[in-house]
Amino acid sequence: MPDRHPTDHVTTDHVTPVGHPEHRDDLDRPLEEQGVLRAPLDHLGELKEFARLHARNQGIGARGTARILARIGTDAPDAADSWTRVWRLRGDELADRGSLLAACRHYTLARFPYPYDDPRRHAQQTAVATFDTWRRAHGGIERLELPHPEGTLHAWAAGLDTHRRSHRPLLLMMGGIVSVKEQWAPLLPRLTKLGYAAVVAELPGVGENTQRYTADSWRLIPWLLEHLSPRARTDAATLLCLSFGGHMALRAAAEDPRVRRILTVGPPVADFFTGTTWWERVPRITKDTLRRLTGARDEPELRSQLGGFALTEDQLRSVGAAVRCVTSARDEIIPPGDADILRTAVPDVRVKVIDDVHGSPGHPGAVRRWLAWNLRGAGR
DSSP states (O other): OOOOOOSTTSBOSOOOOTTSGGGOOGGGSOGGGGTOOOOOSOOHHHHHHHHHHHHHHTTOOHHHHHHHHHTOOBOOTTSTTBHHHHHHHHHHHHHHTTOHHHHHHHHHHHTOSOOOSHHHHHHHHHHHHHHHHHHHHHOSOEEEEEEETTEEEEEEEESOOSOGGGOOEEEEEEOOSSOOGGGTGGGHHHHHHTTOEEEEEOOTTSTTOOSOOOTTGGGHHHHHHHHHTTTSEEEEEEEEEOTHHHHHHHHHHTTOTTEEEEEEESOOOSHHHHOHHHHTTSOHHHHHHHHHHHTOSSHHHHHHHHGGGOOOHHHHHTOOSEEEEEEETTOSSSOHHHHHHHHHHOSSEEEEEESSSTTOTTOHHHHHHHHHHHHTTTTO
16 A cells, blocks of 8 residues: 555544544534424435436446335335335345445445435445445555545545655546445546546535535635645646536636546536526435535525536636536436536537436446546547
């Protein structure tokens, strides 16, 4: 493993996962305790539909997913056939067999879409601990604790080094509003083979990132570049940021010339945040998750906050990075106008369209090949 940097702003150790009783944050408390009103748990069908997509993206087979979903009859947290309990039990079975990564994938679905009850919070903690056990056994991945002024966040990393002469260019990864870093962290050793120092973190409010998600959350990316600069080349950073993470990357690139390349899939840009007609079509899970991350008390307050997230054409014209983007022709979350404004406003952009729903979960091979090709530099 690379040497650990001795400074106090980046620590690498086995720390208590955020959400643990000894490390509770406001975002880990139930929404009602935060003063946020949560919608009734009447969305089981929508949960199952999204789970099929996210399970496939994580490499869980369709038959295995179908068997699990068939056993789920409710989202009530204490029921024997509840969402979290059924996913959690399957994860426990896999962990007992020593299949820790497979178990971790099931725990991340047990906490899906966000930890709004105790069983989901426990599942999230277990996902972090299980991945930590796996990476310690295999080596090559380290855990970072990053004490940001607005809330501590954690990350997984590979290829960082304390010796400046051997610094690799930084590849910073982030998912969207429902995906945790443990979903992507197993890829880190592969990314080092491509010559990168790779770090995967989470959006504010997601997983172990205790910050609020606001219109200024993009500032986290320049902050990360600064704090990782003693261990990687951050003057020519690549951002691999999916969905809402892609929105943050675009906004950061409009201000920070260190961002040289952005690879993204299905990012919201402008119309998602301001359009009224499209908003009625947005899935309830997406709306509820955004309310949780932003702390909005109700949907009108959420809509008011989201207006400040929309990227302007001037901001997009200021993006100096090469932007490579995959969009989905049948995206149920991101309106088609958001890809259109990318094409017309960003100076260096290429958009690949796939006939699929948000994130193109039905074409994981095509998306991975596209990402790999661009990461090797062939797509520049």
